[in-house]
Amino acid sequence: MLIESFPAGIWQTNCYVVATQSNTECIIIDPGFNCTDQVAEIVQKFNLKPVATLLTHGHLDHMWSVVPVAKGYGIPAYIHSSDKHLLADPLAGISSETVAMLSEALIGINFVEPSDVIEFDTRTKISIAGIEIDLVPAPGHTSGSTIFQLGNDEHTVFTGDVLFAGAIGRTDLPGGSAEQMNETLKSIILPLSDESRVLPGHGPESTMEIERVNNPFLRKIAQGLSAV
Numbered sequence: 332m333l334i335e336s337f338p339a340g341i342w343q344t345n346c347y348v349v350a351t352q353s354n355t356e357c358i359i360i361d362p363g364f365n366c367t368d369q370v371a372e373i374v375q376k377f378n379l380k381p382v383a384t385l386l387t388h389g390h391l392d393h394m395w396s397v398v399p400v401a402k403g404y405g406i407p408a409y410i411h412s413s414d415k416h417l418l419a420d421p422l423a424g425i426s427s428e429t430v431a432m433l434s435e436a437l438i439g440i441n442f443v444e445p446s447d448v449i450e451f452d453t454r455t456k457i458s459i460a461g462i463e464i465d466l467v468p469a470p471g472h473t474s475g476s477t478i479f480q481l482g483n484d485e486h487t488v489f490t491g492d493v494l495f496a497g498a499i500g501r502t503d504l505p506g507g508s509a510e511q512m513n514e515t516l517k518s519i520i521l522p523l524s525d526e527s528r529v530l531p532g533h534g535p536e537s538t539m540e541i542e543r544v545n546n547p548f549l550r551k552i553a554q555g556l557s558a559v
Contacts, residue, residue: 333348333349335347335377337369337398339362339363340392341363345532346359346362346366347361347489348362348370348373348381349460350377350379350461351460353377355461356459356461358381358382358460359385360384360386362396362400363392365395365454366390367403370396380406381406383408383533384407384408384445385408385464387416387490388410388411388473388478388491388493389415389418389475390425391424391429398442403472407448408449409449409525410448410449410475411451411452411468412558413470413473413474413475414506415448417446419443419444423552424473424506445500455508462481462482463482469491469519469520471515472493472499473492473504473506474508476492486526486528487530489530489531490500490529491531492531492533493515493516494542495532495548497537497545498534500512508519509559512559520552523539525538525539525540
């Protein structure tokens, strides 16, 4: 499996380009802040053909470039139906402090949905670019947060902002829920195998074996306590 990534923009959001190998089709996961040029460099370097972009959730730092990426390659965007509204109204999912911080960056920007949006609202398995992908709803950070588990390599999981190395996503933003996050960690994250490679939305990658031992939030859940 070919997995290339880079931290995009001011939030250092991990954008992933995934293919079975060079010279094949690929998918783009979480095209964040002004990342079209970096995506294009990877596509050109490995002679790839993008066929879809997938969003782990609708927060601005994960979907800032979804329209230019989707339009530029003529590809659809996959997102959970609960977060679809954030594509055209991303400010609805962030804090007032962040809106104020971004005031200059947002001048002249008009967010719209990509022309081809594919929604899902339950656990869904898709096959695209020769890759089997299990789209697993994992609410808590947002109501539509989703993790992507590769069927070709069942030990590779893109966790978005649900699980980081040593941490979990915040639940205090619009659409977030501490109760849902606790349930997601208990029923979706903890059952992942120790061999699972954790590719998060921010920061370095990890494994479930490491997180099960070192992540204080997962340790609390394993003990029957609340993580948040």
